[in-house]
Each structure stands twice: as C-alpha cells, then as structure tokens.
Amino acid sequence: MKALIWDGEKARVINTRPLPRLRDDYILVRTVAVAINPTDCKATSQGRAATNGILGCDFAGIVEEVGAKVTKPWKKGHRVFGFAHGANSNNSEDGAFAEFITAKRDLCMATPEKMAFEEAASVAASAFTCGQGLFEEMKLNTPDNPIGERQYILIYGGSSSAGSLATQYCKLAGYPVLTTCSPNNNELCRSRGAEAVFDYNDTNCAQKIREYAQGELFLVWDTIGSQQGIEICMESMSTKPGHKAYGTILLNRITRQDVDYSSSILMTCLGEAFDVLGKHFPAETEKLEFAKRQASLTERLLREGKLKPHPVRVGGRDFHGVLDEGLPAMLEGIVSGVKLVYRVADT
Template sequence: MATHLAAVATGKDQPFEIQDRQTRMPGPGELLIGVKSIALNSIDYKCRDTGFAVASFPAVMGSDVGGVVLKAGTNVPSTFKPGTRVSAFAPAFFQRCAPDYGAFQQKVIIPARNVTPIPDTISFNEAATMPMAVVTTWSGWWTIGLPRNTAFSPSDKQGMLVWGGSSSVGSMVVQSAKLLGFTVYATASAKNHEYVKSLGADRVFDHKDPSVEQSMIDAAKGDGLTFQYGYDAVGALQSCQNILKELKGSGPAHLASATPLMPGSPTTDGIDTKFVVASLEEEEQAEQFSFWMNVWLKEKLEKNEIVPSPKIQVVEGGLHGINKGLAILKAGVSCTKLVIEI
C-alpha cells in the first residue's frame, strides 16, 4: 500500500515526529488532497500541548491546506476532478485529530464540502491562509444570528465592530462584513492601519490607545451609526461590550467571540455574547460547510471580492518545520500568517 510522510503527535505535550503513514483512499463524499502548503493556527499547538480535541494518540493535527486533488471518492461533484488546485479545510478538530484527517501530512482526506477550487492567480500558500478564517468568520455570523443574505447599504448606517482586524480571522471578518454592507470599524496596531483599511475597514483604531473605546464611540456617533453586531477576534470582550452598549440603539447587540468564553468572562446587560462555533448537528454542519467553502468562498475568489490575508511568512523545513513554526506562533505574531511548504 502507498505511504506518505506525516508530522505525528505521539503523545500530549510532545513535539511532532515525522513518520510514514499509509495513504487511505477517499470514501463517499471525500477527496484525497496532495498537500502543497499548510497554514498554522493557534489551535494546532493547543491540541498538541494539552490533548484538546484529541480522541487518542498518535494523532495528526492541522486545518489549513492549499493543494491538489489526487483522487475523488463517490458522490463528489465533478468540480473536483484530479489535478484541481484547491483551498481546503481539513477536519482535524471535528474528527478528534484522527490521523487521516489532519493537515500536517503530504496527503490528507478532506470532505468535498470543505474544499473550494482556486483561480490560477491564487498561490498554494495563499490558498492555505483562508479556510480556517472563512469557517471561523461564518461560524461567528451563524452563532450570533446574522443572516447569510444580509445586504445593507451605506444609508442604513449599520456598523460592525471588529476587534483584531489584522489577525487571521479578523482580516477575513473585515472583508466579509464589508461585503454584507456594514460600515466596518476595526482595531489594529498603528503600523497595520492602512493594511486593514485596504481590506475594507472604514475606520481603524489603535487598540493600544487608552482612549480607544471612547474614540470609537465618538466617531460612530459622529457618523450616525448603530452597532448591533460585533466580532471579537482576539479576546477583548470587555472593550467590545462597552462599545456596543453605547452604540446598539434599542434592543440587544450581538457579539461573536473567537476565543472561548470561560467562567468569569465579562458580561454586559443588553449584549448577547456567544463563542463562535459551527453547528454540531451533522446535517446542518454539512450544509454550512458546503455553503461557506463550495459556494461563498468560490464565488468571492472568482469575482476577486476577497483576498488571502494577512501577510504570509514561510517557515522553512517542510513538515520538519512545524514544531518551529508553532513555537513562533505561540510567542506571538502580528498581521502575519505562518505557512509551511511541502
């Protein structure tokens, strides 16, 4: 049987080891993807270090893939014929890091609903930056009840608060919110303001400014905006809640949190704060991913209405570089997506 190389977690809080794995053929609704690029996410080192979302070891982690379809299982759309260049969300988290489904390997099994073809203008590295960001963005909209067909115009004066606009998720949230018709207020370090504006933010504020909350409130009132929705991409719940409380108008405001809500997390009257998560009901989740990846991302890339973001930093070493890359990520990066080339 054919084999391929994988970065395997052999136990909790252990570095990945490069091992040979048997290459499984795709089943119904699945694709075998030849991995060309992998983007790293914070959940990757959390799973490795703590065993979070790991059913058992050995395990293979990772979610973000740019690659090529090698083989399609039955009941797969003809869109995904062998040779198709794709951006794909490997379902490691949802499969409890079962080895066949993690991105950290040369070949990976991914449901076709989690995959979108990419134009020739998109590189494999760029393709790898998008899946987790798209899934997390749209999981947030679903979690807080924002309809897919939302289509405001500037005259509606509907604002969207995005805290962490230069982060991987935040940069996609900014683009998505703008496409839904919101006037987007985002935060970022001062050095990243122009970049976040280039993604569609109407105003960008320095999150390190002690008066940032009041500055955003004053600007929004001056612009005549109402903020009924917000997205906290990096973990600034109290600031987000304070701003939304002042700007929500009548009725509640809804805040999506990309970081888990813990006992003692701040709460504010009139602000419905929820942790971002896709549906856990199998059929509904399948429909969600199909829309997010097969429809929305495909259409937006074809129309050049979104761009891969944020900026890419390649970590050398291929699969051998994943441990180093996760150490860099754990130490902290700004407006940067770390990518491994296979």
C-alpha cells in the same frame, strides 16, 4: 509518507505514515502548502489529539482521488484548498499536516487560476470561522444580501486572519467596519476595507470607538477573546435601546445583560461528531449545509477578486519548519499581521 503527528506525548515529524483511507464523501489531496492556525497551537500545547493523529487544519494542494459519494465535480489534477479536522481525538487520519490527506468533499474549494498555493492555504479555516460567527450565529446579512442601512460593526482583532477576512465579508455585506489592531497593522486593516482603525492598547480605545460611532455601535465580532478585548468591546457598544449583539470564536462570557451573546466552534462545520476537552459535539447536518454555502460564497468571491487572502509569510523546512519554528512563534505571540505558511516539499 511524511506527516506531523501527536505521538501521545509530543508533536513530531515522521516519514512512515501510511496514506489515509479514502472515505466515500472525501477526496484524497496531495498537499502543496499548509498554514498554521491558533487552534493548531492549542492542540499541541494541550495535547488534545488522538495518539498518532495528524495535526493541522489549513491546506492547499492537488486532487489525487475522489470518493464514491462526492457530489462536487472534482477530478484528479484539480487545484483545491480547504480545511481538515486537525488533532481530531476521534479520528487519527484527519488533519492537514501530511503529504497526502483526505478532506471533506463539498467544503473544499477551487483555487483561483492566478492564486498561489501558499496564498490559498491561508484561507479556509478563517473563512469558515467568519461564516459561522457572522452569518450563522449573529445572523448578519451576507454579501449576497447586503444590508440596506448604515449599521456599524466592530471587528475586534482586525489584523488576525479571521479579522482580515471578516472585515471584507462585512464590507461586501454593506456594513461600515471599525476594527482594532496594533498601529503597525493599520494599513493592512484599511486595505481590507476598515473605515476606522483603533489601537487596542490605547487606554481610551473604547471611548474613541464609541465617539466615532456616535453611540451607535450595536454589533461586535471578537476574534481574540482576551479579557482586555471583551472589556473594550462592551464599553464600545451602545447603551441606547435596540438589539445589540456580541459574537466570538471562543467560549467567552460577557457582563452586559442587554447584549445578545453567541459563539462558534469551527470543527462543527464538518457535520461530524467529535469530542474535545471532555465535551461531546454531536453531528449536526445543518452546520455542514451552512458551511457548504459559505464555501460556495468564498470560492466565488475569490474567483471574482472581491476577497483577498491574509498576507502570508512562507517558511522553510516543510513540517520540520512548522514544528520547530512556526508553532513556537505562534505560542510566543510574536506573529502579527501575517499567516505562517509552509511548502510541503520544501526541505
């Protein structure tokens, strides 16, 4: 089969990859579309995959075979989307950028009937990232248990894929959402539910956020993790007494001692041990159990039309397009307000 792999020195497309072994708690999926995430770019730029390991995380496709211990009622022919551990240094068979892949059983989700594969491929990694950061680590109320009071949250980086979904989850959970983006993405952020949008390049950005919230901003979730962003987040937050929390998807550090800090690592949601950049992450069953609940929530919200996928830009040339166009564009920072998606059979 065709796959995009890390050969030990560089990423390249091959046509001779054998089908992955089907583990008991996995399903075999024929991929139809895949999406690029920032973690995919970091994996290739840092060379942190097993030799001959499959790259990529986000996919949508069709179930081909079901493992013996899978508990969800998947059957051959079901349309699914989900997340795979791309560039896994511990298992070269994991990853989404291949014609056939294996994916964790209960973390796969049913693609809504009227949703295209290309849209579905853009959702899972960002959905699990949001669940970990907002609900597991920051302990915010979920859409199933909306907050009973008006409490602002700032989603820093609202036009990112994670930021776009986070805005929607938080609004559904009852939080008025403030967010930042470049002005050309203002309408996207508003369409996803942001109450107010601020230009992160405005030198008075933090002051404007603080004034809008009348000094009552106690919650921030940062999807970018830049030094500029951290400074804006810290300056935006309230200095009044009360619990203040800053969450992020990167291992940032903050200077304010009165703000609780939390971070999350996406790959831990699979509940399997792995190593990355010299650090070992043990298997954590509770992470997997939480991710199952997030998968069920996301699946339902999409089915009910309450959650919109991030806008997608569909590229050509299957995995060659991912390698030659998509990953370089992401690394150059020229992708904004969309998620890059590629059809697997598009040659």
